[in-house]
Amino acid sequence: MAKFAVQGSSAKAIYDAQGTDPSKCSSGTNLGISLASGVIAGVAAAIISHPADTLLSLVNKAGAGGDGPVFTRLMNIAGEVGIVKLCTNGLLPRCVMIGTLTAGQFGIFDTVMGALGASKFHFHDPSADKK
Numbered sequence: 597m598a599k600f601a602v603q604g605s606s607a608k609a610i611y612d613a614q615g616t617d618p619s620k621c622s623s624g625t626n627l628g629i630s631l632a633s634g635v636i637a638g639v640a641a642a643i644i645s646h647p648a649d650t651l652l653s654l655v656n657k658a659g660a661g662g663d664g665p666v667f668t669r670l671m672n673i674a675g676e677v678g679i680v681k682l683c684t685n686g687l688l689p690r691c692v693m694i695g696t697l698t699a700g701q702f703g704i705f706d707t708v709m710g711a712l713g714a715s716k717f718h719f720h721d722p723s724a725d726k727k
Contacts, residue, residue: 598644603637603702623710630706631699638698642691647682649690 610629611617618626654660654673661669661676674682709715 634699634702638695642694
């Protein structure tokens with residue numbers, strides 16, 4: 597969810613900063629904006645998911661977090677490792693990896709959408725037409 601929300605918002609911000617919209621740009625420019633906004637979205641998604649993914653990696657190691665239910669073990673690991681380390685250890689490589697993967701995904705998605713002549717769905721407020 598974070599990827600799509602951030603990618604849409606960042607792409608809109610990039611177009612707005614240029615004073616244009618996708619229909620007025622070349623396909624190369626649109627692809628560049630898709631890739632740039634995909635990197636931003638990937639970094640945001642990596643930051644959001646990193647603590648939980650780190651916990652999952654640690655809980656799968658034998659004996660990690662002691663005995664008991666998974667939730668208790670997760671809490672034990674979080675206490676042992678510490679919140680700061682849980683959120684930051686290995687974050688930069690993760691941002692690079694997820695950022696580039698997400699950029700590629702949105703680049704492919706937007707290229708295929710353009711090739712098929714399809715457009716992204718945008719919510720429309722019907723009450724805005726009455727004004």
